[in-house]
Structure formats: C-alpha cells, structure tokens
Amino acid sequence: MIDEVFQALAHPHRRQIIDFVHQTPGCSSGEIAALFESSRIAVAKHIKILEKAQLLLIEKSGRTKQHYFNIMPIQTVYDRWTDQYSQFFSAPLNSFKNYV
C-alpha cells in the first residue's frame, strides 16, 4: 500500500492532478483532463492510479464523477518516515517548539 502511494506520486502529472483536485474539490475527470496536452484516456489512467492509492476519492454524480483529494495515505507515509527519521525531523520540530 505504501508502495502504491510512492508509485502514484512518482509521475509529475499525477502530482499536478492532486494539486488541482485539492484546490478544486468535486471537479470532474473532464476538467482534470483539460489541464494536460495528452489525451483524456491517458489522464483517466493517471486518475485510476491515484484512486487505487486512495489519494483521490471519487463519487458518482449523474453522468460525471466528483473527485476529492485524500491526504490520509500521505499522512501515513509521513508518519512512518518521521518516526524512522525522527532524529532529522527533530530539529525543525524543536524550532517550532521554541516558536510556540
């Protein structure tokens, strides 16, 4: 599962899609496809990969589908990594601590 997330994030178009859906919640696949030069089908495949990684949640609405961003998988990855590499992340946390 963590592998699906890293895999999904590996393609720049897919990260762009995430960004767009994040700032345009409920958008359709057509709107997403319009962002790119490549074909609608190519974009649809990217969307499917993001959906499998649970980075996008999709809800059917009539003949379109509404797309929503889901931070959860990224949060999971982040938590696991910061736990493992806490020694590195402790520095910024401390400065934040001081700020608080």
Added chain:
Amino acid sequence: MIDEVFQALAHPHRRQIIDFVHQTPGCSSGEIAALFESSRIAVAKHIKILEKAQLLLIEKSGRTKQHYFNIMPIQTVYDRWTDQYSQFFSAPLNSFKNYV
C-alpha cells in the same frame, strides 16, 4: 529536482537502501548490495539514482566508497507539500501545539 526525489523513492529497493544507509552510515556499496538477491550491478544502479537525487552522499575512501544518507531533499519535498496542504497538516500541528 523534486521529480528526481519522487522518482528515486518510487522503488522499494531504493527505500530499503536509504533505510540501511541511514542506520549504517559510511557503509560500502558491497554491503548495500549484499542486502538484495539481485546482482551487484542492479543495486549499483539504484545507488546511482539515489545519489543523483542527492538522497545519498558518497565519499571515496581507498578502494571502497562510504555512503551517507542526506535528509535534505526529503525535507525540501516535505516543506513544499506541507506548505501547500497546510490545512490538512494543521490538525496534527495543533494537537502538538496543545501538547506543548
């Protein structure tokens, strides 16, 4: 550059290499290769990809090379993403704030 990092993190072996180097600073490419069933050359290619993404720093020492993990690129990615998705990350930050 951010693309190279995501790309580098996409392969499970490369993430394993990062983990190993992180807990075995200064290790050689031979030691890293010994972790995997696949050939030394295949692993060397993974190491090169990690080096290009600056996730590994390499120092020559006699006839071996010492490998070190570099959190910086991940930190950069993390900073950019948390900035962009701050609304999601604010929740845990707030709970941390309360804790502090």
Added chain:
DNA sequence: ATCATATGTAACTAATAGGTTTCATAAAGG
C-alpha cells in the same frame, strides 16, 4: 426517440526502467 456529452474498456505501440552478463579499472596485500 435522438443526439450530444461524460466517462469507461480494449488492443496496440512506444518509451522507460530494471535487470543481466561481460569486460574494465583501480586499490590493497602477499
């Protein structure tokens, strides 16, 4: 009912990634 619109599926092609074998280089030790 008909037609346009939104999306999905299948089959195929091209590009990239991951791996192998083989040969080369270069440092350390007897």
Added chain:
DNA sequence: CCTTTATGAAACCTATTAGTTACATATGAT
C-alpha cells in the same frame, strides 16, 4: 609483480509504464 577485492561502464534483454486510437456505455437535454 601478481592476485584478490571493490567498484564502474557498456551492451543487451525484458518487463513495466505511458500513451494512442477505436469502440462502448450511460446520462442529460431537446
């Protein structure tokens, strides 16, 4: 000097990924 050990590079094969075109389905509007 010669051998062993550590690593690098080139050529090649295979698997996977990314993209295309063509066809299918289903909803909404006229």
